[in-house]
Amino acid sequence: MDLLRFITCGSVDDGKSTLIGRLLYDSESVSLDVLAALEKRQASNGTVDLALLTDGLRAEREQGITIDVAYKYFTTPRRKFIITDAPGHVQYTRNMVTGASNADLAIVLVDARQGVIEQTRRHTLIAALLGIRHFVLAVNKMDLVNYDEAVFARIATDYAELTNHFHLPAATAIPLSALQGDNVVKPSQHLPWYTGPSLLQHLESVPGAQETEAAPRFQVQYVIRPQTPELPDYRGYAGQILSGQYRRGQRVRVLPSGLESKIEAIEVNQQEVETAVAPQAVVIRLRDDVDVSRGDALVPAGPEEPTLTRELEATLCWMSEQPLWPGRKLLVQHHSALSKAAVSAILYKVNVQTFARVHTEQAQLNDIVRVRLKTALPLAVDHYTDNRTTGSFILVDELTGDTLAAGLVEAANSEYFTAPVAPPVAFSI
């Protein structure tokens, strides 16, 4: 049984929490005491409000909206699912980015009465920007449009135009009613014209994460040195294989130092193995006594090496209430590597309603901007579209420690840097 992580996105009244509640409820993942707590708060007409299964925090119950990312779990005989429920309204974009960063699939929820609206475009762009390749367009509230096929077809076509125009991954459109339970888990007799899978059937058949297909990447998290009489000279580099595959005897280069060595042994739970693949947690020992420390990358020497750079171009989602201005000093955390850094230029801002590039002097909370970043130490990075792990980083406030931005590497070689002031053209992923 494998694992699929998905995010649900939609605007405030699209019924997102109800949809998640329905998935949990109809797949029998809700226990009796949780149901009892729900029934205590049931509406006057006697129906159970499924949205209460996910709206956890008191402030949300008071305001009736989801204000933070929540995680929910359910298992079917085919799969374990981790649902990230991200908030719908504009000011909490940073939570949507957070949720999308870990997801394999996005469910974009629209209200059948409203169709594709501005927020649909915004959520789709963000999810695609963060590297999600599987999309479901869930056309909800079909009960309120009399389960009309024409309404569904029009919305599916509108959305296809959007994804085609911006070269985004195609979506699978599914009509449903989360409130009535139509086509969420079980197919519905109200939708006789629809012959495709229910939402859950679709979720069970989509491919999961495939980190093994990317180039081999490994970063040292921690150096194991027992220094005991039995193991006086043992040096093991503990870390997770971030992508691809490693094997014993392989020639590797240590970055940033550039030194080369061979893999003497790969250990998983103290057992030596011939090969290991992402996302396994391993200990790698090298043949030579080279200097390796936390944050260093071990990669196969040759054409598949990442780019080692002190300057890169990146897309940022700015997540702090303090604006970003060019020249701002901060820290960049590239997984286990940490360096001082500065944003040397803000090239443009992406208007997430129109996807146009617009000139900006500063980045505000929830802005998506393209920047140039200079780092004190060289980082071994990949293009985000090639590798979601080694192509991603966060920016951190040096004083408070707060996470300021999510960063996606767009170009790591100055030959490919874009011009500072971009013309207003359509944005493509």
Place this chain on the structure above:
Amino acid sequence: MTDNNRTEIRTTMSTTFDYLDRLEAEAIHILREVAGQFERPALLFSGGKDSIVLTRLAEKAFRPGRFPFPLVHVDTGHNFPEVLQYRDQLAAQLGEKLVVRKVEDTIRRQRLREPGGKYPSRNPLQTYTLLEVIEEFEFDACIGGARRDEEKARAKERIFSVRDEFGQWDPKRQRPELWNIYNGRIQKGENVRVFPISNWTELDVWRYIQRENIPLPDIYFGHERTCVVLPSGQLLGLTEHLQLDDEDEIVTRQVRFRTVGDSTCTAAVESDARTVEDIIQDLLLAKVSERGATRLDDNISEAGMEDRKRNGYF
């Protein structure tokens, strides 16, 4: 747009990992980030199955080296004796340092009032001892076995959760947690609570215990025990800490515990499960969630957990 996708049923590739492998790899990665980012971390060890699983994960993360943190137990004085015995044995067997601090000593030192009532739970007082031990050792990160599936407020907490010097959690000020990048940078006085098995469910924990063949304290398995029947119908193991009166109904039943917190507020469930496999079967059939079945203090108000977390509870 949908017609092509509808008919296309793709199977998952053979390289796909089992979900338990993925959860394990994620947890080991998190533990190693703690070791790499903090100077004085600690692993909060309760003797419960979740913290026992954490020690197994720590072995996988750090052997053949030592753990880069001690095991810390906040002893309420109301613990099940089987659990304390298990704790000492495990620490000896691992060869790792165990720090025990008692709620009783905190009560004396800080002149706290003992909770009264029929079922005097010291659960709320654990927070004081925890904050004391954090101060004593200047721990900058405390690793715990909490899971997001336990409760609605936990479902929203980050894996690296920053607390102020009073141990308080502010849900509105949480740092966004992106990809698998964990930001443990803090200011003086703050510390981080780290939850490596956030994404595991109760069933996942049991399946892992089964797969790894991890021994557990006996009280997790069905055994005969003298219990008090609570007004709710729940069973509470009889201990000298309970204030009983003539009206209390005392029964002897075949029970097991699903969690092993403070004995005065951890209810038993009727079960004759003898093995981990029996428990998994029990769980697959069980219709009551773990906290609902066994924790008396969460039922007090619907926002119970959120309030306690804001106040520094783990």
